[in-house]
Each structure stands twice: as structure tokens, then as C-alpha cells.
Amino acid sequence: MHLLGRHRTTVVGGAMAFAVLTPAAIVPATSAHAATTITVAADGSGNYTTVQTALAAASSGTVINIKPGTYHGQVSISSGKSGITLQGTTGNSADIVITGSTPASTAGTAGSATVLNSAKDTTVKGLTIANTYAAHDSQALALYAGGDRQVYRNVRLLGYQDTFLSWGGTGSSQVRQYVYKSYIEGAVDFIYGNGALVIDSTTIRSLDRGSTNNGYITAAATNAANPYGILITRSTLTSSAAARTVALGRCWHAGGAADAIGQVLVRDSTLGGHIRQAGAWQDMGGFSWRTCRFSEYGNSGAGASTGTGDRPQLSSATAANYTAQRYLAGSDGWNPVQ
Incomplete structure (x- = not known):
């Protein structure tokens, strides 16, 4: 394990303004605070076909629903995307699989992670995160959890080393x-x-x-x-x-x-x-x-x-x-x- 040199025996002020609202201009308070929800589906039936493109479009607080399928490639949730929810749509974590096979020996610790979650207040549930690197001669992370107050419910984390x-x-x-x-x-x-x-x-x-x-x-x-x-x-x-x-x-x-x-x-x-x-x-x-x-x-x-x-x-x-x-x-x- 190479992280941090880990050794093996084998990181408007001013004036107040007033406006008169007509009935047509009045928006219910709840809609102003409703979370944005977007859907990922590998078969094209959602808003996006990959988790990473959905994250690129998401803002803080977005709920990303992921339909069943296997999603290849690494996913990064940046520190600026606080409050994001990633959730499978079936409740069975085996139905939604985010998978990669990158070892740290070629990409570094963070670079090996199938999911690199650097954001705070995130929730991940109802899905699988796997690193299938098979040589077993290097660390190969499924999940790098690098943000505060993160919650993972009903997830499967699959790997071998680290x-x-x-x-x-x-x-x-x-x-x-x-x-x-x-x-x-x-x-x-x-x-x-x-x-x-x-x-x-x-x-x-x-x-x-x-x-x-x-x-x-x-x-x-x-x-x-x-x-x-x-x-x-x-x-x-x-x-x-x-x-x-x-x-x-x-x-x-x-x-x-x-x-x-x-x-x-x-x-x-x-x-x-x-x-x-x-x-x-x-x-x-x-x-x-x-x-x-x-x-x-x-x-x-x-x-x-x-x-x-x-x-x-x-x-x-x-x-x-x-x-x-x-x-x-x-x-x-x-x-x-x-």
C-alpha cells in the first residue's frame, strides 16, 4: 500500500428593496427548495447513460437515480458536489454495479478507486462498487471515501487489496x-x-x-x-x-x-x-x-x-x-x- 508511503512487509449589502407579487408570480415555497432528480440508465431510457456525466450535470443536493445495469469506468464526486445522493432504483444492490479494474501500481491510490467520493453530506445506497483488478499484486480500491458526513446504506463494496x-x-x-x-x-x-x-x-x-x-x-x-x-x-x-x-x-x-x-x-x-x-x-x-x-x-x-x-x-x-x-x-x- 503506497498511500503516504505506507510500508509493506511483502490523503447585497445595502438598501432593502420591496416588490409587489401578482398571483401569477407567487411560487409555492416548497418548489424553491425541491431537490433536483435525474436518472441514469445504460439503455438510454434516463437523462444520462453514465454516472459520471450525471454527476457533471448535478449541483449540490441533486438526487441521482440509477437504473439496473453494469456501469464501467471510474466515478468521481468532487468536493464541490455536497449533498449528492446516488441511489439504485430497485433496492437490490446487486442490480446496479459500478465497476473498474485499475490498480494503484499504475494510477496511484486515489486513481485506482472505482468511486472517489470527496464530497461532504453524500448518501450512497442500493448499489455495488467493485474493483475487479485480478493480479492481486497492488492495492486496487473500490471506494475512496474522502469527505465528511458520508452515509452508505445497502451497498456492496467488492475488492481484494485495500x-x-x-x-x-x-x-x-x-x-x-x-x-x-x-x-x-x-x-x-x-x-x-x-x-x-x-x-x-x-x-x-x-x-x-x-x-x-x-x-x-x-x-x-x-x-x-x-x-x-x-x-x-x-x-x-x-x-x-x-x-x-x-x-x-x-x-x-x-x-x-x-x-x-x-x-x-x-x-x-x-x-x-x-x-x-x-x-x-x-x-x-x-x-x-x-x-x-x-x-x-x-x-x-x-x-x-x-x-x-x-x-x-x-x-x-x-x-x-x-x-x-x-x-x-x-x-x-x-x-x-x-
């Missing part, structure tokens, strides 16, 4: 994202970054690499100034990989930064037998996992801690301060939690 990146800002500028009732798939560091990211009521599937080391679910680089990093809650961790061959995460000091001390909590979730007992948390780039803030609370399933491995557990009193709402509140009290 599927989902939450990245941007430290301290009070840290970005926040909420993922709910979704599906995330990958093998190596496939949920990672320095944002405040809550993954709630979601299936997280580790791919089988056919190895005694079947990868790592998370790689957090949370800045020391931020108490909250990645929270996985009320979710299911699953895999067809061999028992005790998948780590919950490893410690990413992005660019070798000493103050990138990742924070990950897995709580109130069901863990499959693929999760390691010993070695559930792993070192990375010469840094011990103990330099990061890794813990669990209230998990169940065959992969939950048996007390025989090195699996730090929160106390009930401490866990009360590590809820989804706390991770996302920031200074403005944002609370999208379902």
Missing part, C-alpha cells in the same frame, strides 16, 4: 462515514484509513487466499489527536478460509508517522472461525501492533476470543464511551445511526 479507504484530516478535520446494512469483501487491509468510520449491521467477508495467512481485515492509521478510528459493530465477519487464518487488523503507521496510532474496536459482532486467536492483531512496517489502539467487546461466534490469544477486551464502563454515536458526533453532533 477495498475501502476512509481518509482525510486529523483532529477536528477528521472525516466521518457511516456504513449500514451493507457488504464488504476483500483479503488484505480491505477496510483502512484515518477517518472515523462506523460499519454497522454489515457482513464483512474475508476472501480465501489458500494460505495459512489469509490476510487482514483492517489497517487503521488514526491520528493520535483522534480518539475514534474504525468501529465494527453489530456485524458478521465471515469467510470460507481455513480456521484461525485471518487477522482482525494490523497497525499502519502511515508514512512511518509515529503519531499514526490506529484505533479499531470490534464490538457486539459475530466472528467466524476464520479469525485468529493468537495473532488476531498484527505488526506492520516494523511497528508493533501494541503501538496502536486495538480492542474488542461483547463479540460472539467461533472466532470470538477464548481468552487464550492476545485479544484486548474493553470493560463495560469503557465500552459505554465507544458507541457508534460517539465515533460520529464530532463537534456538530452528527448522528446518522439507525
